[in-house]
Amino acid sequence: MHYLWEKDNAMSTPSNPFILSPHTPVQYFCDREVETAEIIKYLENGSNITLISPRRLGKTGLIYHIFDILEEMGGEYETYYIDIYPSHCFEDMLTLMAEAIYSNTTGRLAARSFLETLKSVRPVVTTDPISGIPQLSFTFQTDTEKRYTLKTLLDYLEGRKKRVIVAIDEFQQIRSYDGLSAEVLLRTYIQPLRNVQFIFSGSKRHVMADMFTGEKSPFYESSAMYPIDKIGQEVYSSFIRKQFCDNGKTITEEAVGYILEWTRRHTFYTQFLCNRVFLGTRKEATLTEVFVAIDTIFKENSDAFLERRNLLTQRQWNYLIAVAKEGELSQPTSNEFLQKYSLGAPSSSLRTLETLVDKELILETKSPSGSTYSVYNVFFSRWLERL
Numbered sequence: 268m269h270y271l272w273e274k275d276n277a278m279s280t281p282s283n284p285f286i287l288s289p290h291t292p293v294q295y296f297c298d299r300e301v302e303t304a305e306i307i308k309y310l311e312n313g314s315n316i317t318l319i320s321p322r323r324l325g326k327t328g329l330i331y332h333i334f335d336i337l338e339e340m341g342g343e344y345e346t347y348y349i350d351i352y353p354s355h356c357f358e359d360m361l362t363l364m365a366e367a368i369y370s371n372t373t374g375r376l377a378a379r380s381f382l383e384t385l386k387s388v389r390p391v392v393t394t395d396p397i398s399g400i401p402q403l404s405f406t407f408q409t410d411t412e413k414r415y416t417l418k419t420l421l422d423y424l425e426g427r428k429k430r431v432i433v434a435i436d437e438f439q440q441i442r443s444y445d446g447l448s449a450e451v452l453l454r455t456y457i458q459p460l461r462n463v464q465f466i467f468s469g470s471k472r473h474v475m476a477d478m479f480t481g482e483k484s485p486f487y488e489s490s491a492m493y494p495i496d497k498i499g500q501e502v503y504s505s506f507i508r509k510q511f512c513d514n515g516k517t518i519t520e521e522a523v524g525y526i527l528e529w530t531r532r533h534t535f536y537t538q539f540l541c542n543r544v545f546l547g548t549r550k551e552a553t554l555t556e557v558f559v560a561i562d563t564i565f566k567e568n569s570d571a572f573l574e575r576r577n578l579l580t581q582r583q584w585n586y587l588i589a590v591a592k593e594g595e596l597s598q599p600t601s602n603e604f605l606q607k608y609s610l611g612a613p614s615s616s617l618r619t620l621e622t623l624v625d626k627e628l629i630l631e632t633k634s635p636s637g638s639t640y641s642v643y644n645v646f647f648s649r650w651l652e653r654l
């Protein structure tokens with residue numbers, strides 16, 4: 268099947284087709300066709316949408332991809348991407364939002380008139396000396412000024428000629444702010460907007476679920492929930508082979524199968540290993556090239572992995588190794604598991620498990636048949652299982 272967005276992208280050709288940054292040009296982007304089509308349908312229908320998935324599975328990449336596709340579909344939309352991960356308070360979030368808008372303005376006049384709308388909070392523009400990206404700073408003196416700024420920013424978007432999509436990535440971050448309730452304010456000011464829709468995205472499932480499905484939460488039922496899953500085995504497999512072929516190399520079925528199994532199809536890890544295998548292949552990638560790439564990855568990361576040991580108790584470290592060796596753990600309180608790895612009593616080992624889930628070292632995956640647990644970072648998991 269051919270899609271509109273399969274045509275060549277104007278971006279320059281990279282030497283390695285396995286891109287390691289979230290904004291992946293369309294021809295190097297794997298699948299997500301159903302997700303892309305469905306999310307665009309939701310947006311066309313006027314809904315907001317909430318993307319949830321574990322870390323590094325592809326939420327940010329999917330947002331950029333959807334924006335690229337919307338652009339290719341004829342530019343009826345204006346899109347804004349705001350990553351609020353670095354924000355610590357409501358003011359930070361406002362600044363990031365203003366920067367996203369400012370950097371989307373075209374021409375000096377538009378930029379100046381945008382800043383003019385914010386003059387009450389005294390905007391100062393500087394340029395990041397390394398990235399060259401413009402940065403804004405404001406002087407907020409009162410909470411009223413902050414509320415007013417939020418309203419001004421949203422009014423600006425509401426007044427745009429095109430329909431506006433704003434993606435707020437790492438949205439769970441707003442729960443960590445002190446002071447003004449960003450959640451309440453955002454919801455209050457977002458609700459009446461007619462021209463602006465939102466994609467909220469986050470990886471902390473508990474927090475995100477509570478924000479959007481908790482009856483007492485301001486954002487309760489204000490957005491369609493859209494969990495992102497792994498890319499399917501078949502599709503990923505043909506994508507990898509195609510990327511090798513299109514770029515003058517080949518890869519054996521066996522090698523592809525091994526990569527997908529070893530990385531558990533967790534997108535970032537799969538892309539990374541493919542990137543390294545491609546790099547180390549002259550003509551045909553076989554299991555040998557895959558093993559060499561894995562060794563290199565371990566060498567590059569072993570200091571960081573060992574460092575983690577210093578941050579954990581012996582019990583936590585042993586528990587991580589046990590989960591890594593299991594691969595996927597479904598019965599954390601079973602005698603068989605506890606005895607096999609000498610993990611002690613069920614109650615204390617459950618506490619260890621909770622702490623490790625909390626620290627995002629272990630990933631809990633929920634399904635109708637119960638939870639399963641795995642070491643979150645797949646490379647770390649594969650490294651630990653060798654100990």
Ligand SMILES: Nc1ncnc2c1ncn2[C@@H]1O[C@H](COP(=O)(O)OP(=O)(O)OP(=O)(O)O)[C@@H](O)[C@H]1O
Nearest residue numbers: 286287288289296297322323324325326327328535
């Ligand atoms: N569909 C895809 N095709 C090719 N590469 C992808 C795809 N999705 C994600 N990636 C790769 O995986 C990496 C991780 O994806 P991304 O940053 O989008 O994950 P995320 O879910 O936003 O993670 P986090 O929660 O940590 O922000 C990207 O940098 C990119 O290299």
Ligand SMILES: [Mg+2]
Nearest residue numbers: 326327328436
């Ligand atoms: Mg992300």
